[in-house]
Amino acid sequence: MRVAYANVSGRRGFLRLPWSVFVVFVVGCVAVSAGTEVPAPHPPTVSAGTDVTAPQSEPAPAAPVPFDQWLEGVRVEALARGIRQETVQQAFEGLQPQLIVVERDRTQAEFALTLDAYLARRLSKTLVRDTRGALARHEALFRKVAGKYGVPAAVLAAVWSIESNLGRFSGVRPTIQAVATLAWDGRRAAFFRRELLDALTIIDRGDIELERLKGSWAGALGQPQFMPSTYLRYAQDFDGDGRRDIWRSLPDVFASIANFLKENGWNPDETWGREVRVAEPDAPAIAEAAPPRVEGCRAKREMSEPLPLARWTELGVRTVTGTRLPAVDRIASLVTAGSRNFLVYGNYEALLAYNCAHAYALSVGVLSERLEGETGKAGR
Numbered sequence: 529m530r531v532a533y534a535n536v537s538g539r540r541g542f543l544r545l546p547w548s549v550f551v552v553f554v555v556g557c558v559a560v561s562a563g564t565e566v567p568a569p570h571p572p573t574v575s576a577g578t579d580v581t582a583p584q585s586e587p588a589p590a591a592p593v594p595f596d597q598w599l600e601g602v603r604v605e606a607l608a609r610g611i612r613q614e615t616v617q618q619a620f621e622g623l624q625p626q627l628i629v630v631e632r633d634r635t636q637a638e639f640a641l642t643l644d645a646y647l648a649r650r651l652s653k654t655l656v657r658d659t660r661g662a663l664a665r666h667e668a669l670f671r672k673v674a675g676k677y678g679v680p681a682a683v684l685a686a687v688w689s690i691e692s693n694l695g696r697f698s699g700v701r702p703t704i705q706a707v708a709t710l711a712w713d714g715r716r717a718a719f720f721r722r723e724l725l726d727a728l729t730i731i732d733r734g735d736i737e738l739e740r741l742k743g744s745w746a747g748a749l750g751q752p753q754f755m756p757s758t759y760l761r762y763a764q765d766f767d768g769d770g771r772r773d774i775w776r777s778l779p780d781v782f783a784s785i786a787n788f789l790k791e792n793g794w795n796p797d798e799t800w801g802r803e804v805r806v807a808e809p810d811a812p813a814i815a816e817a818a819p820p821r822v823e824g825c826r827a828k829r830e831m832s833e834p835l836p837l838a839r840w841t842e843l844g845v846r847t848v849t850g851t852r853l854p855a856v857d858r859i860a861s862l863v864t865a866g867s868r869n870f871l872v873y874g875n876y877e878a879l880l881a882y883n884c885a886h887a888y889a890l891s892v893g894v895l896s897e898r899l900e901g902e903t904g905k906a907g908r
């Protein structure tokens with residue numbers, strides 16, 4: 529199987545590398561959810577709810593329309609969509625493209641890491657400790673949100689941790705400017721134009737003031753790093769103050785993450801999957817019995833067709849400690865990450881809906897497991 533990872537910035541530039549060998553990260557994505565711009569590996573967390581495998585590029589116009597002229601067209605479209613004139617006027621007042629955004633979108637500074645090496649580095653002791661601490665500190669709130677949406681607290685905390693380092697780095701770039709720049713720049717014009725109109729809608733609805741509408745350079749908002757369209761569809765007002773504040777309200781942040789996963793099929797009776805042991809001699813039979821999928825986002829095409837757990841057992845697959853897989857009637861797909869293998873259930877696909885990359889979904893899954901311990905998933 530072959531795979532590559534990239535975030536929004538890499539949409540036009542997916543590299544195709546051997547699946548078992550490399551994970552490609554775009555350095556630019558570091559700044560995506562980290563207000564600081566440190567070149568370290570980071571999963572493509574920019575676009576919750578957006579399939580990064582969507583068509584990669586649109587031809588850039590031969591002679592770009594001047595920004596002001598282009599913006600006038602968006603203004604007309606926004607008004608036609610019912611967004612109030614004063615909202616558009618305020619948002620577009622003095623607006624200029626932000627060159628660093630274009631630069632980041634074009635930068636191809638990439639480096640490769642095996643996926644298992646990535647997981648080992650990403651899930652550092654510090655990250656696990658900090659996330660565990662946050663989970664304990666907000667235990668009552670996590671329990672309340674988990675109870676309402678049916679997504680375990682450990683999974684919510686893991687997503688929060690991976691997306692914005694527990695809210696520490698949710699991005700400092702003004703969203704209207706960032707998204708308008710990318711929409712004008714042309715490469716993903718249609719996609720970012722829709723996101724720009726959705727960002728205007730967010731302000732128009734009064735969920736947040738213009739000056740607080742901030743996020744990554746690629747438009748991902750707040751602590752869950754939702755794109756504006758994802759925000760409109762999934763964000764929640766859990767503290768009941770009438771606003772969906774995914775920047776400062778932890779009840780809203782946790783509930784928004786939970787609602788996204790629930791609406792994308794999270795099943796409260798199952799876990800996400802588990803690491804498994806595959807013996808080398810069994811590999812050919814497994815490849816024959818469970819070929820790669822042919823449909824779905826890129827990461828889905830890099831996992832096997834699903835088989836019943838009993839069939840995986842017949843094929844010689846065991847838990848990572850060598851015991852038999854649970855005797856439950858459930859289907860699972862195989863994900864290979866370098867030297868490691870994982871059998872994943874439907875909930876894993878809810879994580880892929882958040883961000884279609886195994887580097888992301890495995891980070892969340894493995895981190896959540898470390899937080900809750902193996903006992904949390906006995907028999908599941």
Ligand SMILES: [Ca+2]
Nearest residue numbers: 765769771773
């Ligand atoms: Ca609220």
